[in-house]
Amino acid sequence: MSEQDVISLHNVTVTFDRQMVLDQVNFSLGIGEFCYVIGKTGAGKSSFLKLLYRDIKPDKGIVKVADYDVSTLPDKKVPYLRRRIGIVFQDFQLLPDRNVYDNVAFALRVTGQKKRFIKQRVLEVLGLVGLSHKRKAMPNDLSGGEQQRVVIARALANEPRLLLADEPTGNLDPEASSSIMELLQQINNRGMAVLMVTHDYDVVRKFPNRTVQIKEGSLNDIKVV
Amino acid sequence: MSLGYMLKEGFAGLKRARLAAFTSIFSLFVAVLLIGVLTRVGFNAYEVSQMLKQQVEVEVFLENVDEQTTNELQQRIGEEPIVAEMNYISRDSASKVFREEFGMGGEALADLNFLPASFRVLVSDEASVAQVDSLVQVINDYRGVDEVRFNLALLELLERRTEQLVLIGAAIGLFILFVAIILVFNTIRLTIYAKRDLIRAMKLVGATNGFIRRPFLLEGVVQGVIAGGLAAGLVYLLFDWIVPIYFTQIGVLSWPFGEWYYLIGGIVLLAIIMGWWGSRWAARKFIRETTVYTQ
Numbered sequence: 001m002s003e004q005d006v007i008s009l010h011n012v013t014v015t016f017d018r019q020m021v022l023d024q025v026n027f028s029l030g031i032g033e034f035c036y037v038i039g040k041t042g043a044g045k046s047s048f049l050k051l052l053y054r055d056i057k058p059d060k061g062i063v064k065v066a067d068y069d070v071s072t073l074p075d076k077k078v079p080y081l082r083r084r085i086g087i088v089f090q091d092f093q094l095l096p097d098r099n100v101y102d103n104v105a106f107a108l109r110v111t112g113q114k115k116r117f118i119k120q121r122v123l124e125v126l127g128l129v130g131l132s133h134k135r136k137a138m139p140n141d142l143s144g145g146e147q148q149r150v151v152i153a154r155a156l157a158n159e160p161r162l163l164l165a166d167e168p169t170g171n172l173d174p175e176a177s178s179s180i181m182e183l184l185q186q187i188n189n190r191g192m193a194v195l196m197v198t199h200d201y202d203v204v205r206k207f208p209n210r211t212v213q214i215k216e217g218s219l220n221d222i223k224v225v
Numbered sequence: 226m227s228l229g230y231m232l233k234e235g236f237a238g239l240k241r242a243r244l245a246a247f248t249s250i251f252s253l254f255v256a257v258l259l260i261g262v263l264t265r266v267g268f269n270a271y272e273v274s275q276m277l278k279q280q281v282e283v284e285v286f287l288e289n290v291d292e293q294t295t296n297e298l299q300q301r302i303g304e305e306p307i308v309a310e311m312n313y314i315s316r317d318s319a320s321k322v323f324r325e326e327f328g329m330g331g332e333a334l335a336d337l338n339f340l341p342a343s344f345r346v347l348v349s350d351e352a353s354v355a356q357v358d359s360l361v362q363v364i365n366d367y368r369g370v371d372e373v374r375f376n377l378a379l380l381e382l383l384e385r386r387t388e389q390l391v392l393i394g395a396a397i398g399l400f401i402l403f404v405a406i407i408l409v410f411n412t413i414r415l416t417i418y419a420k421r422d423l424i425r426a427m428k429l430v431g432a433t434n435g436f437i438r439r440p441f442l443l444e445g446v447v448q449g450v451i452a453g454g455l456a457a458g459l460v461y462l463l464f465d466w467i468v469p470i471y472f473t474q475i476g477v478l479s480w481p482f483g484e485w486y487y488l489i490g491g492i493v494l495l496a497i498i499m500g501w502w503g504s505r506w507a508a509r510k511f512i513r514e515t516t517v518y519t520q
Contacts, residue, residue: 050517053517055516076433079428079434082429082430083430087429087517093422095426106426106427106430107431110427110430110432110436110437111432157430158431
């Protein structure tokens with residue numbers, strides 16, 4: 001892994017549910033890079049992300065993410081890896097019994113941050129995603145796009161070096177989807193690496209970035225036209 | 226981890242999943258209440274059987290022996306380890322007792338002065354029937370002893386009943402404890418399962434398993450305190466107020482180890498341990514098995 005990479009895979013083989021997901025794959029993502037991961041349903045896109053946030057382990061090879069060697073990382077250390085990466089899912093995963101502020105603050109509380117810092121940082125990230133005015137709203141009172149913004153704010157709270165997004169626009173209408181993509185692009189412009197799984201080619205075409213395709217266990221850079 | 230956060234989350238957990246928390250508390254309450262009642266009843270039954278056993282006397286009738294032999298016998302019998310207490314009944318005293326027990330009809334017979342002197346021996350309530358039987362054999366062989374009598378059948382019956390009582394009580398107690406543990410653990414597991422989204426979100430943002438677990442442990446302890454407090458209160462009310470009204474003789478029976486607070490404290494402690502342990506077991510397993518990904 002070069003010092004310029006936030007993700008590096010070297011000869012990595014992964015099987016999940018008895019299916020070959022990656023077969024001797026090499027891949028790297030540099031600091032501040034934006035990359036889409038595309039592929040057919042069941043090709044292993046989500047499993048690839050699971051490997052990066054260590055929900056699954058590789059069978060072979062070396063996986064390094066944000067300076068952690070994921071292939072040998074003991075279970076106890078996994079939470080520390082996850083504090084260095086922001087994770088965004090399609091289904092939001094917000095806590096419905098807490099308001100927007102508490103949903104974001106939660107990410108900092110679990111890492112033992114001080115109250116004053118939490119307040120300052122939550123307001124900062126809510127400002128970044130344009131939701132300062134909705135900090136007291138409950139998740140169910142927000143639109144899908146707004147909920148996804150809260151999730152992104154929560155993912156950014158710990159100032160990660162890498163954002164992993166699994167179909168972040170999958171549950172959104174085209175307008176909300178564009179607005180989320182603009183936000184992700186803006187975050188990337190601030191220097192954070194983004195690895196986004198999607199099957200929406202329109203998004204890939206509209207917001208062009210490096211694109212890799214997972215197909216039959218291999219991961220290759222492709223050009224989307 | 227901030228203590229404030231743990232306390233806030235622990236207590237908030239009770240409010241957020243009220244039905245699950247109520248079910249956990251109720252199952253803990255029933256479990257420790259049953260164990261508490263069984264302990265008290267079992268202890269009192271054992272106490273009664275020991276009292277009855279202690280009342281079984283060994284009567285040692287003496288031959289017509291002089292005072293020195295009587296004193297020697299008294300000393301030798303008194304030195305036997307299972308002898309708790311002994312009284313000497315002289316020939317005169319025996320006549321007096323006879324007169325008292327048989328009234329007018331006994332007067333004429335008492336004049337014959339045929340009643341022998343004896344020792345009334347009370348054995349320790351810890352002594353087994355076999356030990357008492359062997360004591361009887363030993364005393365029987367002493368020079369100057371005419372006959373030794375004791376109610377072997379009654380003592381054997383008491384010992385058998387006590388053994389059965391202890392065995393049945395222990396079996397019921399263990400069964401209740403086993404069922405209660407299974408019930409409480411599974412209820413707590415359901416409580417934790419109801420919070421799987423919270424656990425998943427915590428894992429997603431990098432909370433350690435210990436951090437996720439602690440509010441659940443606190444919640445388990447709080448549930449234990451509530452359930453134990455209620456059960457202890459009810460047991461106290463039951464045995465100190467309600468039952469003595471209907472069965473006055475129960476009032477005479479004591480709490481285990483002489484004071485009410487040992488059993489009451491034990492009930493609360495047991496509920497807290499079960500709540501804590503149940504939460505720990507369920508939370509550990511569930512947190513370890515929960516993955517971040519849901520789709």
